[in-house]
Amino acid sequence: MDIFLQSVGALNDETRIRILAFLSRHGRLCVCDLESSFNMIQSRLSRHLKILKEAGFLRVEREGRWAYYSIRSPLDRFRQEALNEIATLPLELPELSTSCTPKGNP
Amino acid sequence: MDIFLQSVGALNDETRIRILAFLSRHGRLCVCDLESSFNMIQSRLSRHLKILKEAGFLRVEREGRWAYYSIRSPLDRFRQEALNEIATLPLELPELSTSCTPKGNP
DNA sequence: TAAATAGATCAATATATCTTGATATATTAA
DNA sequence: TTAATATATCAAGATATATTGATCTATTTA
Numbered sequence: 001m002d003i004f005l006q007s008v009g010a011l012n013d014e015t016r017i018r019i020l021a022f023l024s025r026h027g028r029l030c031v032c033d034l035e036s037s038f039n040m041i042q043s044r045l046s047r048h049l050k051i052l053k054e055a056g057f058l059r060v061e062r063e064g065r066w067a068y069y070s071i072r073s074p075l076d077r078f079r080q081e082a083l084n085e086i087a088t089l090p091l092e093l094p095e096l097s098t099s100c101t102p103k104g105n106p
Numbered sequence: 107m108d109i110f111l112q113s114v115g116a117l118n119d120e121t122r123i124r125i126l127a128f129l130s131r132h133g134r135l136c137v138c139d140l141e142s143s144f145n146m147i148q149s150r151l152s153r154h155l156k157i158l159k160e161a162g163f164l165r166v167e168r169e170g171r172w173a174y175y176s177i178r179s180p181l182d183r184f185r186q187e188a189l190n191e192i193a194t195l196p197l198e199l200p201e202l203s204t205s206c207t208p209k210g211n212p
Numbered sequence: 213t214a215a216a217t218a219g220a221t222c223a224a225t226a227t228a229t230c231t232t233g234a235t236a237t238a239t240t241a242a
Numbered sequence: 243t244t245a246a247t248a249t250a251t252c253a254a255g256a257t258a259t260a261t262t263g264a265t266c267t268a269t270t271t272a
Binding site: 041064 | 229230231232233234238239240
């Protein structure tokens, strides 16, 4: 129950849905890339990323001072189906903006 | 987006998850059956049933003064997968109690 | 027609979640 | 070692959602 509620709770927010869609499309991004792409303050993104990570949707790789987030793989059936559903939504996502990483982004 | 968020929002509550599991197991029940099974006040159940119905999980059939709720069929992929997931959860559900329907329950 | 029953809805309160701005931590660059 | 950068976390206020008890509607029974 709790694990399912945690997954569902993580999906129950427009910002997090957009983050999932954006990471599905662009792969592995650091917080500051998301920050400049979404034009959101950093604490807000960091919090949402934490919720998505703890719910099993994302993984993080720390490299120096950067934290790279990406869709976790493999996902279980329910999370994968949720992600498939999100991929079909007519979301207007921002362009990818990487201005915050002068040298960091591989 | 909104339709997905509505589905997810409907799933984002322990009471509603239990109602879905209970209706999956027992089929078609009226509000008063759920009321006596779950030992919950009627307004609370009615509200949760409305949310599940509007999110596309349930259908209602009115018969006289009774309102019979059941899992809507067919469900789309995401809702069906959510229901499958709920079916695997180790929920402790109440026994079915139909004391409230002296003659109504087919 | 009056009383009883099933269910829906509303208003008030309680509880949870989100957003923001400030601050803390860690890493790298000067 | 100091400053700057990337990220995380915290506290306060704002917003959303859940619960309860009361009331309303519709239907059936006496």
